[in-house]
């Protein structure tokens with residue numbers, strides 16, 4: 529450091545001390561980016577020493593910049609420690625919500641004394657509280673991007689909020705019984721409040737894949753709930769077979785994070801035997817949710833179809849063969865209330881008849897992700913073109929539908945998802 533900078537620092541510090549009462553954190557922090565390995569309090573002691581040589585001893589009273597908020601750092605750390613209680617965490621973050629008065633005073637300080645090496649006071653405060661918290665808790669590492677627990681402290685309001693990051697588990701599920709929705713549905717009549725129709729449960733269906741899979745995890749994590757993010761969804765009345773549908777289970781507000789996902793999967797399978805089954809379970813990162821939701825994998829379906837008029841086996845095979853290719857599909861009427869109304873093109877990749885009995889048949893279809901199979905069969909009053917009903921010249925309806933498999937093409941393997949990598953492995 530040149531003598532000129534040193535003289536400038538000493539002069540500025542003396543002027544700051546003369547201007548009004550200021551605490552060590554604010555005084556030292558004003559030069560926080562000068563010198564390494566010093567705390568702001570150590571900087572402040574040196575600056576006070578230099579200023580004292582020219583007779584400037586500072587003013588008594590509460591700090592005009594921070595209002596002595598730095599002096600409360602230790603007490604806030606103790607509150608954070610009490611707040612976290614028995615909640616399990618490895619990483620944390622303390623974030624202050626500074627009052628307008630404090631922000632304005634800091635701006636004035638920087639402007640008035642032309643501070644070029646000041647550290648933002650928010651950073652200094654968060655670090656001070658964080659260090660004290662870590663000491664009181666006996667463990668923890670600060671993490672700015674995705675901490676297990678995050679404290680938001682508002683010193684002026686006297687409040688502290690604690691956010692607990694969700695725990696994420698990747699896996700695949702099979703749904704062996706019809707009539708189970710993928711996610712929990714609030715009762716249509718009471719919208720979840722509980723009424724006579726739903727027996728006070730607030731639910732339209734007694735169970736969901738989400739609840740059956742989530743229950744052991746919610747319990748083991750002492751969590752407040754679980755959300756199932758599926759790679760697409762099958763209809764309530766369709767089974768999900770084969771190797772199952774990829775999903776990420778998000779366990780919300782967990783108090784315990786160290787869980788054995790595989791063992792808990794065993795509990796799911798025992799409790800939901802014959803209904804829902806999970807496999808490939810492993811802990812994963814938050815990013816896996818996006819990967820699973822965005823991957824539109826191809827599917828193999830088996831449908832039991834009924835016809836209004838007799839259809840000969842040959843006519844059925846010919847009609848089905850002629851459908852292989854592009855299908856233009858306007859958003860089906862049955863989902864129009866929750867999906868944008870638009871026309872999309874998806875491919876029917878392959879199709880075959882496995883059973884044919886004039887008024888009824890069983891067919892298997894391999895499709896792009898996102899093709900609505902029920903509408904491919906019925907035509908949905910002209911919204912899907914071409915359709916099986918259109919080609920046969922008679923009404924056709926899917927009576928039973930199973931997803932036999934979800935292709936792993938374009939789908940990240942379990943390891944990639946667990947690491948939170950991109951599907952291409954970049």
Ligand SMILES: [Zn+2]
Pocket residue numbers: 550551552553554555591592593594595596597598
């Ligand atoms: Zn201060």
Ligand SMILES: [Zn+2]
Pocket residue numbers: 715716717718719720721722723724725726727728730731
């Ligand atoms: Zn109800």
